[in-house]
Amino acid sequence: MDEVYDVMIIGAGAAGLTAGIYASRAKLSTLILNEGAIGGQMVLTDEIANYPGVPATKGYMLANTMKQQAKSFGCTLKSNVRITSYHLEGKIKQVKLEDGRSFQSKTVILTPGGKPRSLNIPGEEQFKGTGISYCATCDGDFFTGKEVVVVGGGNSALEEAVALTNYASKVTIVHQFAHFQAFKHAVEEATNNPKIHFIMESELRGFYGNGVLQQVEIEHLPTGQRTALKTDGTFIFVGYQPNTGSLKGQVNMNEQNEIVVDAAMKTSIDGVFAAGDCIAKKYRQVTTAVAEGTIAALGAAEYLRN
């Protein structure tokens, strides 16, 4: 008969890895199943400078340390899996994978995290890697001396736009509102940069080019007028969405598809907890995910004891 784990964790970002560390260190048999890259949003962060007790470090290094910690306590980690179904009700929970394998556990901690939003407009998939990028740190130097567009109005968009001015000759920020959501200091830094230009109250409608991206179509929202803008590249930073699509109908979620939990990270199902970027909350930081992962693991341990 298949092993029944004490704790099964779905996702290996900061919350999932922390829950794995706490659960396995408590001598609970612990399995982490991960659909994407281990480390979640941490891996997508170039530098993490505000994680207490750790000097400024690369996101992937912090993620790797957490992964090694979890493994050192006996946690089993299976990454790059594709989950096809959940059975979360009852005393024994079950998860089935696309390759036919299935895993059982007495408790589940949901930490699927979030994923970058895409624009879902024509040409986006076609020009990924040939003009469209989601990482200025990674791909900025391909655009040295070139003109690029940045889409978004939050902290990431404005900070990355400023970073891109180290390479690009001109950066045009396209944002759907008349104001920015970013913090004041980020807005000031961007607006004071002579290389950065702004097209407000506008959205991209399509990407065009011959082999590589050469042009974007922009719609001015108040008037509906569409114009073409020549560009060598476009960087997209329009936020994240919770990775909870496959959990719909299982646990209670809010209108934004975020999992609703109580202060103990309990979901609407007994023995099922959730933590990290997938839950309904205001602040999304590595530190908050770590704290929630801890609470969820301790809650799972208590549930098992009772």
Place this chain on the structure above:
Amino acid sequence: MKLLQTNLHEIETAVELEKMISENANVMVCCGRMGPMCLPVYDVMEELEEERSGIKFAVMAFDNPEAAVIRNAPECRGFMGLPFTMYYKDGKVAHATSSIQNMQQVTSILDKQFAAKIG
């Protein structure tokens, strides 16, 4: 000198790459940095290396001057996103991709370019 901290074999010279391609029918080489778009691809390759013994998996540092053989390959013309991932079949480039790829995308290419699920 090795520049990438992965569990995959790191190719350090163009000669070594040429040797690997000539001695192995199926080779996948990911040319990148220790960055957010590259790490997930290395992660996928590490997983696949355990499952697919008929394919040689390796990485090469994008900033290694010797990696010009990949950076300047005709198949990579127009690429503007790390990593550059090359698939070699019988000594020739069979496919190349730019930017991040997930497990499904990589396995789909392997299955198509390297004929059936090897290994």
